[in-house]
Amino acid sequence: MKSSTHEWLCDLVITPRCRRLGRMQGRAALITGASSGIGADLAWQLSRQGVSVTLADVDMAGAGATAARIRAAGGQAIAVRCDVADSSQHLQAFQTHMQRWGRLDYALLNAGEWSE
Ligand SMILES: NC(=O)c1ccc[n+]([C@@H]2O[C@H](COP(=O)([O-])OP(=O)(O)OC[C@H]3O[C@@H](n4cnc5c(N)ncnc54)[C@H](O)[C@@H]3O)[C@@H](O)[C@H]2O)c1
Numbered sequence: 001m002k003s004s005t006h007e008w009l010c011d012l013v014i015t016p017r018c019r020r021l022g023r024m025q026g027r028a029a030l031i032t033g034a035s036s037g038i039g040a041d042l043a044w045q046l047s048r049q050g051v052s053v054t055l056a057d058v059d060m061a062g063a064g065a066t067a068a069r070i071r072a073a074g075g076q077a078i079a080v081r082c083d084v085a086d087s088s089q090h091l092q093a094f095q096t097h098m099q100r101w102g103r104l105d106y107a108l109l110n111a112g113e114w115s116e
Pocket residue numbers: 005032033034035036037038039056057058059062082083084085110111112113114
């Protein structure tokens with residue numbers, strides 16, 4: 001569920017001015033840790049601004065489900081498996097992103113563990 005922290009972070013990335021002017025339309029973002037939590041919310045919010053998103057995560061089931069939800073709503077999204085703790089997987093995730101979208105405008109390196 002979306003928390004006030006998520007909303008605050010989304011507003012930090014997608015400023016009200018960006019939303020108003022539609023400045024993000026046609027751009028592409030790579031987001032790590034995007035199967036759930038803040039990363040998934042960011043992917044969803046960016047896709048609503050016309051940004052094509054790559055969801056990179058160790059949890060492919062979750063990333064695939066989030067990408068499918070974005071596509072079902074008319075957005076553009078792919079999921080790619082990437083364990084950010086394993087540097088040998090970074091290049092593959094980046095190459096998959098570039099092959100699909102042809103550009104990288106935003107890299108949101110959000111993957112990690114969080115417990116309150
Ligand atoms: N939620 C908060 O209030 C808060 C506060 C400060 C910092 N953070 C940081 O923000 C980030 C996201 O937080 P969240 O609350 O959305 O967490 P979350 O646990 O809900 O989501 C983390 C995501 O990262 C993925 N992930 C974990 N390890 C990974 C790895 N090695 N490679 C790729 N993906 C991996 C998980 O599968 C999951 O999709 C974390 O780095 C967290 O430490 C969160």
